[in-house]
Amino acid sequence: MPKFTETLYDAYGQAFRIDERLHEVKTDHQHLIIFHNARYGRVMILDGVVQTTEMDEFIYHEMMAHVPLFALGRARRVLIIGGGDGGMLREVTRHRGVAHVTLVEIDRQVIDMCRTYLPKHSQGAFDDPRVHIVIEDGSNFVRTTHDRFDVIISDSTDPIGPGEALFEADFYAHCKRCLTPGGVLVTQNGVAFMQLDEVKTTSRRLSRVFDDWHFYTAAVPTYVGGIMAFAWATDNRALRDTDVESLKSRYRASGIQTRYYNPEIHRAAFALPQYLRDAVGG
Ligand code: SAM
Secondary structure (H helix, E strand, O other), rough: OOEEEEEOOOOOOEEEOOEEEEEEEOOOOEEEEEEEEOOOOEEEEEOEEEEOOOOHHHHHHHHHHHHHHHOOOOOOOEHHHHHHHHHHHHHOOOOOOOOOOEEEOOOOHHHHHHHOOOOHOOOHHHHHHOOEEOOOHHHHHHHHHHOOOEEEEEEEEOHHHHHHHHHHHHHHHHHHEEEEEEEEEHHHHHHOOOOOHHEEEEEHHHHOOOEEEEEEEEEOOOOOOOOEEEEEEOOOHHHHHHHHHHHHHHHHHOOOOOOOOOHHHHOOOOOOHHHHHHHOOO
């Protein structure tokens, strides 16, 4: 049976048996593969890096969508940058209070292929009347848009290739410009144990732009190497400490059934292991 070996790291990589190759294409921006694996279901690869799998995507998408949305409790306008597989859109549009979602994806073919081969990710969210799809580089979008958002979710690839621009100081500064007062930016920031330098770089860059910045974590099995770090950035210092009772009442009122997120794990996710606390300056 053929295998796919991830090439994110030079000296180490996870391998998947390819039980069925569903699609492969060189898009205008990336090399895309979607295959079926007996353990993880359908898997999408971009430029040799695992992006998402049917079996564990719920962890990542629930934690990146529900932590900012339940913390804020009043978000009406949400911006998703990247997120071409549709999983983040699915979780964000489950919030009935959200009136408008803009998804800015650089690669239309990712959306098209995921609608076809990963339908369980979006579950129709691309067709939600509240959703507005923009095919553009997210860093250009935040630099030029006149729109404002309560929550910005940067659901990008790693800082290689087209994703690199979404980890630059300029991008964070323009995200701040696009946030409504008290709004919050969250970004995927890699697996802390394996990509600690990326966490250090992001913390330095965010600290120059936002009044409050931190990280929260969740372990997503196919983002190998332990806990994944999500960056949190806002001028609303109280937001990160939203109390568990408020989170519980919002969670109950939402009627959203989750498989990973709950108010207790929301709070616990901001507690960092010491090596990570030291790396981001305690
Ligand atoms: N969960 C994955 C992770 O943590 O690595 C991310 C998945 S999602 C498929 C990543 C998306 O970011 C891809 O669809 C890719 O095309 C998109 N992307 C990469 N660079 C971008 C950019 N500069 N602007 C907008 N979208 C971008």
